[in-house]
Amino acid sequence: MPGKRKLRNALSEITNRQPEPGADVDLQEWMEQQIAEVMALGGDFGHSITIETRWSPDLSLYNCYMTALGLPQQRIKCWRPDRKIQPDTPFVRDLIEQGGLTAKAVDPKADPDKVSNGDIVVYFNKTGRPRHAGTFRDGLVVSKWGEGVTHIWRHGLWEVPSDYGNRVRIFEPPTQDQAVAAYIEWAKSKWAF
Secondary structure, eight states, rough: OOOOOHHHHHHHHHHHHHTTTTOOOOOHHHHHHHHHHHHHHHHHHOOEEEEEOOTTTTTGGGGGGHHTTTGGGOTTTOOGGGGBSSSSSHHHHHHHHHTTSSSEEOOOOOOGOOOOOTOOEEEOOSOOEEEEEEEEEEEEEEEEOSSSSEEEEEETTTTTTTTGGGGGHHHOOOOHHHHHHHHHHHHHHOOOO
């Protein structure tokens, strides 16, 4: 596994933990605890992880792909979580397969100078399925971890939860208009509106 196995496994445990449904939990306190736990891992394993954007109710409406591709919810009117029409793994997989994202022939570890600010990094599992995405900024990756009630983090390439996979590919970033148009076309092709 690329990166520090114990760090990545601990990150998975922290980010996959969610409050029990119906539990009387102060979400702000819960989220501050998550930050404290991730920061404490620095003492155990060493890492460069910092908080980029703290959780807010509005941030819960976004997933890692929406964040990485710059897809604002207001512009993708067909996004409906109740109908599973969302820019998630199937959308990103199809976007890559259909050439909607242009791959860069670069190994970010071997050639970090060839990775540009704004480039998209997609993490894949061993079957080749996209599992996570982020954006490069100043030599680090900015990405939203977990489902719903989570933060956006700034981290090293392999300082991510282990369930995000062990392969990455780098892509040129589409414009926001290109990403929005690709998503709307994809959603229309999958479900009738």
